[in-house]
Amino acid sequence: MRTEPAVPADALAAIRAPMLAAGAEPVDAPILQPLNLLLDLAGEAMRARLFVVQAEGGAEACLRPDFTVAVARGHLERGAAAGRYVYEGPAFRASQGSDRAEEFLQLGVELFDAGAGTSADADAEIAALAWRSAQAGGRDDLTLWLGDVGLFAAFIDSLSLPAALAARLTRVAGRPRLLNAELARAGEPARPASGGQLAALLSSLGEDKAATLLEEVWSLAGVEPVGGRGPGEIAARLVRRAEAADAAALTEAQARAIADFMAISDAPAAGLARVRELAGAKGKALEAALADWRVRLEQLAAVVPAERLRFAPALGHAFDYYDGLTFEVRSQALGAGRPVAVGGRYDGLLARLGGASGARAVGCMVRPWRAFSGGEA
Incomplete structure (x- = not known):
């Protein structure tokens, strides 16, 4: 297993400092995680990137690929309505066909609440935290990319699609291959299921x-x-x-609107204006989603220079439990495939893990070796 080099102590302390200042409780998480659960959250294709282990006669497990699910499970086991946790430790992902590190350090914060107040404030807080932590590593080529799985659902709602088709599209929003398959069959009659x-x-x-x-x-x-x-x-x-x-297929006009939505990549104000332009109707869900974006951007403007912000609503991550804000801090030197920090909102994950409906969660993770200016290149 290829292991990431250690970050110098002073640089690591600088990257860690914003996380420790967030008022979060330090926690750890088991290195072994249930394989079935992670595959259910990320899809079978994720198996190739996991280190799978199994005791004789036991259920399959894997080395933790990240901390979010493990920390969420720990929070639910406590039975607390709210919690704020900070973690630090190694994560593991197989890297077939490349020389990337397979064991690497992650720092992160996960924030849970019972659903009171607006989520936009917490979204902005966590995205700003990831930015400050990533920036503390010394790189001067960082950009904060913002996306929103929930905005996609609101946009789909504005197109007045049949309920079954709208649900199908929302479900595959974070899986480009499946979404593209829906767009490709625009105008076609319903097809027999492969099952x-x-x-x-x-x-x-x-x-x-x-x-x-x-x-x-x-x-x-x-x-x-x-x-x-x-x-x-x-x-x-x-x-x-x-x-x-x-489910009925999309019309060609609807497919074009969705494809154009997924292709948005611009400054936040211009990107959100384009969403409004493409929407078929200005429904309550879309208006609420756009109002939340005004709150997030007002708060982020105090932390992130305007020229370092980009908006791409289709931005997603390997795990499909994100259902609201998504974000990545990217380095120009490392490119889109190796983000310095990632995070987002994942309210639905708590219910999928057996938590109460209405509970909310948002978090971020930083890779210190990527944040460090003398690190990954």
């Missing part, structure tokens, strides 16, 4: 009953699933395939 009759049958039952039926079929046939996937996960995917087949 065939079984997918259609399970879809008619709903996910809970579908999982029970699938488990009974496996039991009768003496089948054991492979790859660590349970009946609930497999049934959910088959149901979604059937729903996708039943």
Whole structure:
């Protein structure tokens, strides 16, 4: 396993300082994380980037690829309504076909609240924190890129699409391959699902009953699933395939509007103006999302120079649990593929992990070796 070089102590202390000043409680997280959960959050394609381990007869696990899920699980286990945590430690991702480090240091802050007040203030606080921490490493070529998964959902709502199609598009917003497939079939009639009759049958039952039926079929046939996937996960995917087949396709005009939205990459004011221009109707969801952006940008303006801000609403991360603001601090020398810091809002993750509905979460992570001016090149 290729290990990242150590950052000099004084440089690391400077990068760490903004995180420690955020008033967060220091926490650690188990290095071993449940594989099934992470694949459910990131998709099967993520498996190739994980270090998978399995004891004889035990469930598959993996070395933690980052801290967010682990810290969120720890917060929920505490049963607290709110929490603010800071962490520091190694993370692990396989890097096939390249010489990138596979064990690397991460620093980060995760903020959880019970849903009171506006999320835009916390979004701006965390994005500004990531910027200050990344900038403390000494690089002078940084840019803060801003995106928003939630804005995509509001934009889709403005197009007045059939409910099933709108839900499908929102679900695949962070997965370019699946979204492009939807855009490519614009104007086509509905197609049979790849899951065939079984997918259609399970879809008619709903996910809970579908999982029970699938488990009974496996039991009768003496089948054991492979790859660590349970009946609930497999049934959910088959149901979604059937729903996708039943959903009407986009019109060509709608597909163009979505493609143009996903292609926005500009200064924030110009990018948001373009969103308004492309929207089919100015619904409440879109107006609320744009109002939140005014709050974020007003607060970030006090920390980040205007020329260092970019807006690309389609900005996403490897894990698809982000459902609101997303951001990356990028170095011109390292390029878009090696961000110095990343983060965003992931309210829905807490519910997926068994937390109360309405709870909210936002966080950021910084790679010190990338932030350090004498580090990754």
